[in-house]
Structure formats: C-alpha cells, structure tokens
Amino acid sequence: MPHEVIMPALGMAQDTGHIVAWRKAPGDKVAEGDILFEVETDKATMEVEAQGAGFLTSVTAEAGADVPVGEVIARIADSPDDTAPPPTANGAAGTAPDTAQDTGQNTGPGAAEPPAVGADALPEGAAVIMPTLGMSQDSGLLVAWHKAPGDAVGADDVLFEVETDKSVAEVAAGHDGYVAALLAEAGEDVPTGRTIAIISAEAPERTVTRRAADAPEAAAAPKDDAPAVATAAPQPPDRPIAKTEPVDETGASGARPLASPKLRRLALQEGLDLSLLARAGHPQPFHARDLDRLRALSRADAAPAAAPAAASARRLTAEAEAQGFAAFARWASEVAGVGDEAALLAGLAAAGHDDLRCVAVTRFGRTRRYAVPQTRALSGVTEAADDAVPDLTIRDLRGARLAAVEMGPEATPVLTLAGHGATLAVTLECAAGAFEADTALALLTDFAGRLDDPLRHLL
Amino acid sequence: MSRETTLSKAVNEAIAEEMRRDPTVFLLGEDVAEAGTPFKVLSGLVEEFGTGRVIDTPISEPGFVGIAVGAAMTGTRPIVDLMFGDFLYLVMDQLCNQAAKSYYMSGGKLNVPMVLRTNMGATRRSAAQHSQSLQALVAHIPGLKVAMPSSAYEAKGLMKTAIRDDNPVVIFEDKLMYQDKAPVPEEEYLIPFGEAAIKREGGDITLIGTSSMVQVALKAAEALSAEGISAEVIDPRTLVPLDEETLVRSVKKTSRAIVIDEGHRNYGVTGEIAARLNERAFYHLDAPVLRFGAMDVPVPFSPALEDLTVPTPEAVAQAARTLCRGELIHAA
Structure with a gap:
C-alpha cells in the first residue's frame, strides 16, 4: 500500500534531521525493514527503515539536506512509475513511520491524495506532532491545548500539554505563525509521531478542529496530581514513653530537654527528673557531667515534697512472648519430668540473682514457696516450707483478663505476669530500697528474656 | 626482637615468606615482576620465585582478576595486585559477583582463597581517578573480607593472615605510607582478622581510625592530651570482620566517639561504625558519634585543594x- 516517508523525530528536542545518505535510489524496489536512508541528529546517526514494501518514489530531499521533523521526503509506491505529486516543501506531515500500520483510516492530515475539497481539507502549514518523550513511549495523552484555533503563536509558546507514564510535559509550538488546525482533543491518547496541529505562516482563512480518532472519547479530565494538602497540621503522635521511665521530660518551656542518652540512662536509674535542670535554667544540652547538679536539685526538690512513699517505689514493665514459656513448660513436663510450672517460673526468675533464695509463686489463688539453688538447674528447684520468707513473689495472672497491674510496693518485691494473648506483660513492683535500680532492671529484663526463650536459660 | 621496617618492605616480606611456605601461592598483576609495582613493593620477588610465580599481565584488570578467581577455585592461592584501588570499578563483577559468592552459591564446594591487594589514600597529587579510598565499596559485599593495615607491623601480619585465609580478602594499603617505618618483629607472626588494636588508651573520647587515619587520630590525641583531654585511639585493622566488642567496650568507657576513614563520608565506613555504636552503646553515649572522611567531591588535582579534602589531626x-x-x- 503506498505510503509516505517522513523525517522521523528521533530525539526529544529535535526539530530537524540531517539526511546523511540515501541507501535506496528513486525507483528502487524496497522491502519492509530495508534501510532507506541515514539521518543525523545532535547525538547520533541512525538508519531509517521502510515501513512497507514497494518502490521508492517522489524523493524530495537529497543527501545533505536538513529536513524538518515530520516532513514528507519520499513515497513508497506500488510501482516505480507511480510518482504522485510530491507534497509541497513545507507540506502537511504524514504519519510517523512507526505508527503507520495501526492508525487505520484516520491517518492524519498528510494523506497523499490531492487535497480534497471540503470540510476535511487541511490548511497548509507546519505540522506539529505528538512527541516521543520517553524511551518506550508509543502514545501520549493530550492533557490540554494552550492555544485555540486561529491564535497567533510563537515558536517558544506552549502549545499543549502531554502526559506520559512518567510526567506531564509542556510542548512548544516550534513554529511561528497561527494555529490553523487542531487535530486532536484534550483527553485523547495519540500515537507518537501523529500530526496533531498545523501552524500556518499566515493567519488562516479557516481553521480545522477535530478528534484524532473515532474511538470513544477518553476520560477527558487529566489526573489531579496534587490532591489538596490537609490544611490542619498533623497532630504530633503521642510520644511513646518507655514504661520503665519515671522521668518527667517536660522541661520548663514544655519541650523535651536536650540531654545525652547517657545522662538519660543515669537519671532513669536514679529516678531523677531531668526537667529539674531545665527549670533551674541550666544550659542545654545536658550531659553526664550534669548528674551531680541534677542530684542536688533533686534532693532540694524532694525535701519539701509530701509524697516520699511514691518516690521510693519502683515499677517496671516488660513484655515477653507467651508462647515461649508455654512451649517450654510442655517440653519440661513431657521430656524432662518437671511438671510444676510454678517451680519453673521460680527458677527462671531467680537464676543469676544469688540474693533470691526463696521465691513464692501465687497461681490460681494458691501460694507456694520454692527454694532455688544457685546452680540454675531448674530440676533443682524444690518446694520450701510454708513459713519460709520469700525474697520475691511471682504473681501468675496469665489467662486472667488483666492487661497490666499497678498495686504499689509490698513487703517483698512482686513480679506479676499478666496478659491472655500472645504477649505477656511482666511487671516488677518493689520499694526503692528493695533493689538497686540496676538490679531491678536486670532482674526484670533477664526474666522477660528467659520467658521469651527459656532455652537460653539452659545454655 | 624487632627492627624498624618500611610498610613496603613488610608487605614484601609477608608475601615472600608465604610463597616460600606454600608453593601454591603466586602473584599476578600489572608490573609485579620486573618493575616490582610502581611503588617498588614487590621488588626482588621475581628474582627469587621466577616468572612462573610472579606473573606480569597486560593492562586488563577484569581479565587477570578473573584468572585469579579461577586459579583460586582450582587449588592455588593467588595474590592479585591491583595497581590502584580506583581500578576496583573495573573488576567489580569478578570480585563481587564471582569471588564473593562462589562459596555460597556452590554449596561450599568452590572456595576462593584469593588476596586482592590494592591501595587507597589521597594527597599524592594523583588526581581524581588515582586517589580514591574505596574500601566501603567492597566492605558492603557479603563474602569479602577487608583489611586496612595502619603500619608496617599490621601490613605484614594481616597480609600473611589474608594469604592463609580460605576466602577472598581485599587488602587496602595507603599508598602514602609505603616508606613509613614501624617496629616489626624478626620472628614470624600473624594478626588475626576481627581483632582491633588499642593504639593509645584514654578515658574521655574514643577515636576510631582506619589505615593512615590511625596516625591522624594519634596526632589528634597527642594534641588533646596537652589540654587534659584523654583520647583512646582504636584501629579496627579489619573492616570485615569488624571487632565490635572492642569498639563498644571503649565507647562505653568514654561515652564519646569520632570515627575517621579516608573514604568519602557519605554512605561510608564511618557511617557503618557509627551506626553500630549507636545500636550497641546508645545509652552510654554522652554526645553524638561524629564521622570524618574524605570530602564528598572528586579528589582535586590541585595540591592546595586536595589537602583540604582529607581529615586532619x-x-x-x-x-x-x-x-x-x-x-x-x-x-536542636
């Protein structure tokens, strides 16, 4: 089928191509895929293939010529003699080669037939094509025209916007003149290389406006890429405060005081309030060296305070996986012959803490006391007399509907196991004098770690 | 007994000793034989071991590193010499896709006991393509060990360990330190990988330096001591494996740390070490861990500019x- 050969658009910003050489002479027989000519752009020299079989005729541009992109420079005809009148020098462009096959009857304005008389006849002028903006782009969504038919345009004026997979780009007219024809509507997806506008040098007597295809109208509204930004400033999330942290970090100004991690840890261990330093006007950031000053401030602050009891209590909470200990208890019962879960708990809690010789375990309302050996061997945990004085009480509330407890310090330190889901909450409560801060932290984290993975205990 | 020896001579000794000890050890690379490398590190080896074990190759880094990987797989212990660390970019596939992964991907059937010795370090007026310190690039790849000797002593002990290691090891020598002397024992010794050296003890701040940055750290520590600040200087010696324990122990003691490496600061060795300290010693830190590295620009050729891009004491x-x-x- 006869068709036209145009200068292809090979680069994003290319508007002319330099014909380096013709590989076929006028009248030559060509097969689809044969190299017709070589074209040089800013970046590269490329070979242009024939899009169909036939004979090369009507060659209008010679080697060495610079030809505007989209301009027809030859025809592939059915016979070597079929030399239809070549298009005018700056004539309307034809279909881009790579879309010639699939554009159907509506192949754009450059049809080779003699200009038809009628509504469809297109004005003369420079063709503007749908550009190739991406490596593998084969069509572009026409977002909007920025000019109306008949408008005067400069070469650098934005003529339309096109959306590809990656972006929305504004495309300049590329020619000075007047908008003589708009051959696609906003919302249409147009194959690259297709002529979508004609810019005439003179003000056109008439203009043409039509759709690029007969396809049902595409969704015309361009995507709204910028959804309204929520106007209300997002609320700062509640700052999670470690459950073991007694430090009130609200400084005098209401902001969190700047303090080094080391000082925070030391303050935490001693139950000191960093905001005292801030309220005293001590310059931030605070470091470990400020600990003495913080201690002094804390003493001065505590002297008139009315609630020494509360300040002297410790309450720490840790989390452990329920499944770890449950599985271990089953194993211990079936394989190791240690069937008393309470004894296992006592052993796991006291191991490594030589001060804890007697541990009381309260389960289901019954309290039993255990003597724990210093060897860590769980099988060595034995039940003690009812009048033995426990160093630690374990309150086993697993399965009860309690998520956490806060009971206040008792005569002996109390470890409470709570939670009925996958996670156990382990809470240590004691008087400040019962354990040093370090010891309390170690006791709780060791115990929680062993509940998580009791096998660690055996290693 | 020990004597003062240059870093260059220490490397030469390490390689010669291992070549005498194990006939499967051989050298290959550009200008390793007659020329003994541009830095004369390997002088004399071809005379002792012959051109069969000290092999000059064409300028073909991917080719000869590939040869070394294959030779290592088939039972030898090649030491492949990459004239400049900057050429690592040329051998990335051989090193990172082949050498680093063969042991894993063959289910342990193919190990690659290869040493790639190369260099790093700026201020030699060698311009941007011969001055880079690319240790972070290979330390990022699982399967490669990375050693960074900071003196002649480390250079010899780490090289001997590297040659005996059954896995690929990349050794970076600072090309400005080849003539620096340090005490090196007369008797044989090896330095195990993954053991940092405490080069100077101190209690106020930990300075962690690699390769020539150990000297920078020591000089800084000296200056600080005059002001009553006691700095501890630690040389990790190998980046992979990294002796985290020694670093963490020191930082728990001093509560402050600065990490110094001559690679670019962005996404580099210093960031990795700082992150590990943060993960393991956060509650002991009294100040943020700081990083010093080469400025994030191509190394300038202009001497005046080049000197501005590297960490200084x-x-x-x-x-x-x-x-x-x-x-x-x-x-804040």
Missing part, C-alpha cells in the same frame, strides 16, 4: 574538644 582534635566540652553539635 587539627580538625579531629577540634571536634573532640567540642564533644568533650559538651557543646551542642547541631541545631
């Missing part, structure tokens, strides 16, 4: 002062 000492005084390092 003065800059490290100044940062250490700021940390120890408890001044705010960054905007």
